[in-house]
Amino acid sequence: MLYIPCPHCGLCNETEFHYGAEAGVAYPDPNALTDSEWAKYLHIRANPKGWFAERWVHFAGCGRWFNLWRNTITHEIGLAYLPFTTQPKAPGNTGQEGSRA
Amino acid sequence: MNEVSFSFDDKLYKGYQGEPMAAALLRSGVLSITNSTYHGRPRGVVGLGVEEPNALVQLVSGTKESMLPATVIEMADGLVARSLTGIGALPEPPDDARYDKTNSYVDTLVIGAGFGGLMAADEHLRAGREVLLIDDQPGPGGHLRHLGLKLPSALQDVLAHENLTYLCRCTAVGLYDQNYVVAIERRSDYLGNSAPANMARIRVWHIRADQVVLAPGAFQRPLIFANNDRPGIMLSHAAATYVAVHSVRIFRCAVVATVDNQGYRDALRLHQAGVQVQAIYDVRTVAGGPSVDAARATGIPIRLRATVLDTASNAEGTLHSVIIQDLDTKETFQTASDLLAVSGGWTPIVDLATHIGIKPKWSDKHATFCVKYDTDRLLTAGMLAGDFGGDDDPSIFFGPELDAEQARHAYIDLQRDTTLHDLRRAVGAGLSSIEHIKRFTTIGTAHDQGKTSGMLTIGALCQLNGAAQGGKSGFSPADVGTLSFRPPYVPVPFAALAGRERGLLTDPIRITSLHQWHVEAGAIFEDVGQWKRPWYFPKPGESMEDAVRRECVAARQGVAVMDASTLGKIDIQGPDAAVFLDRIYTNMFSTLPEGQCRYGLMCKADGIVFDDGVTTRLGKNHFLMTTTTGGAARVLAWLEEWLQTEWPELKVYCTSVTEHISTIALVGPKSRLLLGELVTDIDLSKEAFPFMHSRVSTIDGIPVRIARISFSGELAFEINVDWGHARHIWERLWALGRSYYLTAYGTEAMHVLRAEKGYIIIGQDTDGTQTPYDLNMSWIVSKKKEFIGKRSFQLPYLKATGRQQLVGLLPDNDDEVIPEGAYITVLNAHPDEHGKTRHTGFVTSSYYSPTLGRAFALALVTDGLNWMGEQVAIPIGKKVIRAAICDAVFIDKENIRRDN
Numbered sequence A: 001m002l003y004i005p006c007p008h009c010g011l012c013n014e015t016e017f018h019y020g021a022e023a024g025v026a027y028p029d030p031n032a033l034t035d036s037e038w039a040k041y042l043h044i045r046a047n048p049k050g051w052f053a054e055r056w057v058h059f060a061g062c063g064r065w066f067n068l069w070r071n072t073i074t075h076e077i078g079l080a081y082l083p084f085t086t087q088p089k090a091p092g093n094t095g096q097e098g099s100r101a
Numbered sequence B: 001m002n003e004v005s006f007s008f009d010d011k012l013y014k015g016y017q018g019e020p021m022a023a024a025l026l027r028s029g030v031l032s033i034t035n036s037t038y039h040g041r042p043r044g045v046v047g048l049g050v051e052e053p054n055a056l057v058q059l060v061s062g063t064k065e066s067m068l069p070a071t072v073i074e075m076a077d078g079l080v081a082r083s084l085t086g087i088g089a090l091p092e093p094p095d096d097a098r099y100d101k102t103n104s105y106v107d108t109l110v111i112g113a114g115f116g117g118l119m120a121a122d123e124h125l126r127a128g129r130e131v132l133l134i135d136d137q138p139g140p141g142g143h144l145r146h147l148g149l150k151l152p153s154a155l156q157d158v159l160a161h162e163n164l165t166y167l168c169r170c171t172a173v174g175l176y177d178q179n180y181v182v183a184i185e186r187r188s189d190y191l192g193n194s195a196p197a198n199m200a201r202i203r204v205w206h207i208r209a210d211q212v213v214l215a216p217g218a219f220q221r222p223l224i225f226a227n228n229d230r231p232g233i234m235l236s237h238a239a240a241t242y243v244a245v246h247s248v249r250i251f252r253c254a255v256v257a258t259v260d261n262q263g264y265r266d267a268l269r270l271h272q273a274g275v276q277v278q279a280i281y282d283v284r285t286v287a288g289g290p291s292v293d294a295a296r297a298t299g300i301p302i303r304l305r306a307t308v309l310d311t312a313s314n315a316e317g318t319l320h321s322v323i324i325q326d327l328d329t330k331e332t333f334q335t336a337s338d339l340l341a342v343s344g345g346w347t348p349i350v351d352l353a354t355h356i357g358i359k360p361k362w363s364d365k366h367a368t369f370c371v372k373y374d375t376d377r378l379l380t381a382g383m384l385a386g387d388f389g390g391d392d393d394p395s396i397f398f399g400p401e402l403d404a405e406q407a408r409h410a411y412i413d414l415q416r417d418t419t420l421h422d423l424r425r426a427v428g429a430g431l432s433s434i435e436h437i438k439r440f441t442t443i444g445t446a447h448d449q450g451k452t453s454g455m456l457t458i459g460a461l462c463q464l465n466g467a468a469q470g471g472k473s474g475f476s477p478a479d480v481g482t483l484s485f486r487p488p489y490v491p492v493p494f495a496a497l498a499g500r501e502r503g504l505l506t507d508p509i510r511i512t513s514l515h516q517w518h519v520e521a522g523a524i525f526e527d528v529g530q531w532k533r534p535w536y537f538p539k540p541g542e543s544m545e546d547a548v549r550r551e552c553v554a555a556r557q558g559v560a561v562m563d564a565s566t567l568g569k570i571d572i573q574g575p576d577a578a579v580f581l582d583r584i585y586t587n588m589f590s591t592l593p594e595g596q597c598r599y600g601l602m603c604k605a606d607g608i609v610f611d612d613g614v615t616t617r618l619g620k621n622h623f624l625m626t627t628t629t630g631g632a633a634r635v636l637a638w639l640e641e642w643l644q645t646e647w648p649e650l651k652v653y654c655t656s657v658t659e660h661i662s663t664i665a666l667v668g669p670k671s672r673l674l675l676g677e678l679v680t681d682i683d684l685s686k687e688a689f690p691f692m693h694s695r696v697s698t699i700d701g702i703p704v705r706i707a708r709i710s711f712s713g714e715l716a717f718e719i720n721v722d723w724g725h726a727r728h729i730w731e732r733l734w735a736l737g738r739s740y741y742l743t744a745y746g747t748e749a750m751h752v753l754r755a756e757k758g759y760i761i762i763g764q765d766t767d768g769t770q771t772p773y774d775l776n777m778s779w780i781v782s783k784k785k786e787f788i789g790k791r792s793f794q795l796p797y798l799k800a801t802g803r804q805q806l807v808g809l810l811p812d813n814d815d816e817v818i819p820e821g822a823y824i825t826v827l828n829a830h831p832d833e834h835g836k837t838r839h840t841g842f843v844t845s846s847y848y849s850p851t852l853g854r855a856f857a858l859a860l861v862t863d864g865l866n867w868m869g870e871q872v873a874i875p876i877g878k879k880v881i882r883a884a885i886c887d888a889v890f891i892d893k894e895n896i897r898r899d900n
């Protein structure tokens, strides 16, 4: 179970959060997009191997949405940051297997 | 030590308080504990603890246990155990022992209180850290306990440190991300009958640690040879411990087969305890070191380059003699022996490390996989880290070469009865991955999860693969793969995980403020999510069908009342509330005048209908949204997500008020008359109080908000009142309603009434693929504004034909209520391209309508809106129900009744 740093509440267990997929995908102007661009907005999200900036909501705590760097291989947790703020750089790779601990 | 008595397979035995049941059984001469699961071969004790693959018993006294190795059961007076052949059965009656759970946050968690763990704990204590030390044994010391040695005073000091908490009988069963550990503490079983009645039997520990030190120790492993499963063949460390520490005196003459110096140390212990050790057979070419010297000094014969090839049994199936093979000349000879002590090397307990994806590394020096880990969050210590302490010098050897016949009785997984023959067959079938072989052979899938067999499998594969590659030398187990395990490390009772969340406490139960009235009125309840809702109110002697018909008739012809308090309610306020609702709902809300209500539909961005409900404008910047009963939390989360992550510029606040406001629906042509007796400060006439309007009023001085909202099509008033006052209002209605034959109705009648009117339930009449157009609700889609989902209606696949659309169904037989969920097929007039009948949809809601005097249904049917009047066939088993597609509104298409 991940240990997630809510920017408002501090470290809390994953069971208090809901996942919200890729961070930084803004709601586009729907009418400026072709059908296929709109379908892509609806259904296509990045799914990288390694560090990934994603959205979480602390539904059983403060109820706030925030963004979080997480490593999809090692499950390491990086920095959390608030929506509409500058995205911090991805953490460096430790290159250590099992470094999720 | 206190002597205790216990029963095993209906015979009485004596043992000592606290010792393993395996020791007591062995001392009593019980060598064969059970028969193997699949081959029915007699089996006895092999190991010392949770690695035991053979000696399974079930406890039928105290808190019954369906399956435990006799090696982990601590003796207490009055235990009753039975042998178990592999497959356990859940005990009856249900387990009523107490279980609980606790959380712990510590600086350092040390798993394993052996030498390595205690040294690590000491280091962390010295660094000023708080340490939690857990260990699955009844006392600290690990290996030292097996040797019957006292803990050195330096290590006793560690245990006494004020910043250390030590939990014995506490097994870490899983290591998860970010140093989360789940551990199971067994607190009362060892106390037997003297356990306090209110003591939690097992406590589940949820531990978060800044640092975790894994010091779990190691298991000794057996060797693969023919007939290696007979009672009397044991791991040498276990045999020596039972004999030397637990005074087992049943063995006269032992043979030791070893690949390392551990075998010599155990031979020495056996010898010192009075067992005649015939010889030590060592596969190595040279053997040296203090352990070897000490054994040699006693005169025990030592033979190098020899090992056990096969065994023979006496009539009872227990060990009688051992066949030894010279590894160079391949010559064999037989020697009588009643104990074969096998030392195949040590396998560190890598389980927890592999739970989080760490791959153990092969070490030629240790002839096994180790995990040497030293990060600022996770460390390993003791044997897991490769610190074996002694002079072991093991050979990489898993068993002698066996012919096909010998391989059939050369067991790798004793619990699964899988043999070297099975492994060869798997490899012969083309499998090479250890993970595939595990699934093909079932090796490592029994209760012990391969604690002894995992490493043997890799070793045997290594030999097979090496042979397959032309006997290439230097082919190492590392080339085969590595050990990996999943939680839990040992079986965990579900009752322990459930803790106190059983029975009534399994899940929260939500009740309305009118619940007690419903109970007193004899309501039958239905679960809607966590809510208890009255399903129907049977009168004495009435069936459900009778009651529902009576309730429906009352609502359509007289007056009926329902508790609608479970409706989700969200209070929405702020200067941008109207703008916000325009974006959320498919229809317009900014134009809604104050004091009026509007039905709204919301879609996700993909254009699929997501929830619906009536929203009332209470003020310029103040709305009260209602949602489906089950959708309340989902909708609030949806609103919050858009406000927080897309439109932070909107000044809107959303608050759940579901449990602040009770809603009483008063329904039927006589509802105005009845309400008029209670509400005198507002004009209830249809001219003064039109449909979908909301009025503020008082009843007995209690503020209420009354809205003309109808979920049945009838004239109806929804009375909204503070949760705590609902019962008063309800009682007043009930008293005044007697002369109107006021009838309480439940959710079933509500469903009949709403379905007659073609009102959908999202999630029942939709399956997550319907747009408003599919529901024949194009009228609710605004052309004038943007809203979530609108762009998707332009997507070709949402505009195309072939979509499932909501229609009505009338069965040919008036009395035939079609089962909900039934598949609908089209008749031969509309065959598919192969000329066959095809599936075209399913029934979503289906009831008998007392008003229509017939059964009817709602259904999702492919292109159904173009199919009015068409015949369909609904196969139910061997029966076929015929029905006709029709409009989804069955009564009052002109909306006359709501103004009655």
Ligand SMILES: [Zn+2]
Binding pocket: A006, A007, A008, A009, A010, A058, A061, A062, A063, A064
């Ligand atoms: Zn929070």
